[in-house]
Amino acid sequence: MTDLNLPRPPSAIVMIRGQKVWAAVVVLLLLIAAIDPGQARVSAVFTLTALAGTAPFLALSILIAAWAKATGADGQIARAFYGAPVLAIALAALAGALSPFCSCGVIPLIAALLTMGVPLSAVMAFWLASPIMDPSMFVLTVGVLGLPFALAKTATAIGLGLAGGYLTHALRAAGAFENPLRPEVGNGGCGGSAARTIKPIVWRFWSDPIRKGNFAAEARKTTLFLLQWLTLAFLLESLMLAFVPAETITTLLGGTGAGPIALATVVGVPAYLNGYAALPLVGGLIEQGMQPGAGLAFLIAGGVTSLPAAIAVWALVRPRVFALYILLSLAGAFTAGMIWQAIA
Incomplete structure (x- = not known):
């Protein structure tokens, strides 16, 4: 019989944490309803609509993770990425800049990749580049902010992915980030069991009761x-x-010099709405006198580390990996803003 682990029920830690998250959702909705019933309805509809929009990415990533587990392909996939990490990082950064994932939509895919044992360096490259740019976003950016700005944003996406991926690879080679995922998420990641133990691939997994259960x-x-x-x-x-009124953002991001770019980098994290909504906002702010470099920094920092995405990332990885993710995002956004300000 094939050497596979039988499916096990969720651990007590997973169940308790899951109950806390759902409890937080319920309590938050009740508090909103008590203060502003209309907003509670709006928030509930917004949440359901956003979940529906993310559903195709969510379903695809779940199927990929489950398929890899059941067939035994997870170990093979992980080993394939280990073969040429330098090339894998470059391809991941390029693919990330061309993929149609937003900062939240990329989370399910990243979870699937990490649990399958894909090296953190390649995942980090994809993770950083993916929320910044995609084909439809490029076209819209050209229309709102112009072709030069769209090209600068695309170059930043690829450059940030490359820099983050290679830095993570160097840190990993020095012994850091041995197990990037939180224990309750899975046993994947660099050095995970999927990479250590290669299982035979059985494409017709549904004919094996154990694999089907997995x-x-x-x-x-x-x-x-x-x-x-x-x-x-x-x-x-x-x-x-x-x-969060748009007027508040306008007040904070005015002025000249490096200060507004640094402030835009930090403010972009909690104030960023989504990629499509942020473009007209930044366009209007630039027309009112905001530095183009601050606009680019806002879009980069907000796209990669928006509050909803950051919460999801925190749920997936250990604190040290999360800290690196935030540091790379903010440093990359500020650097891109300064460079663009100098040449724009």
């Missing part, structure tokens, strides 16, 4: 985990849309 268990676990955190993230995003 598929169902992995799909159920991943669905419940991602759904709870994305629900909380989108609920918080709805509150940002309601209670």
Whole structure:
């Protein structure tokens, strides 16, 4: 018989944490309803609509993770990435800049890649580049902010992915980030069991009761985990849309010099709405006198580390990996803003 682990029920830690997340969602909705019933309805509709929009990415990533677990392909996939990490990072950064994922939509895919044992360096490159640019975003950016700005944003996406991926690779080679995922998320990541133990691939996994059980268990676990955190993230995003006035952002990001670029980098994290909504906002701010470099820094920092995305990332990885993710995002956004300000 094939050497596979039988599906196991979720651990007590996973169940308790899941209950806390759902409890936070319920309590937050009740508090909003008590203060502003209309906003509670708006937030609930926004959350459900956002979840529906993310559903195709969510479903695809869940199926990929469950399929890899059931067939035994997870180890093979992980080993393939280990073969040429330098090339893998470059391809991941390029693919990230061309992929149609937003900062929240990329989270399920990243979860699947890490649990399958894909090296953190390649994942980090994709993770950093993906939320910044995609084909439809490029076209819209050209229309709102012009072709030079769109090209600068695209170059930043690829450059940030490359820099983050290679730095992570160097740190990993020095012994850092041995197990990037939180223990309750999975046993993947660099050095995970999927990479250490190569299992025979059985494409027709549904004919093996054990493998079919593994598929169902992995799909159920991943669905419940991602759904709870994305629900909380989108609920918080709805509150940002309601209670963070655009006028406040305009006041904070005015002025000249490096200060506004640094401030835009920091403010972009909590104030960023989404890629499509942010473009007209930044266009209007630039027309009112905001530095183009500050606009680029805002879009980069907000796209990669917006509050909903950051919450989901925090749920997936250990604190040190999360800290690196935030540091790379802010440093990259500030650097890109300074460079663009100098040449724009």
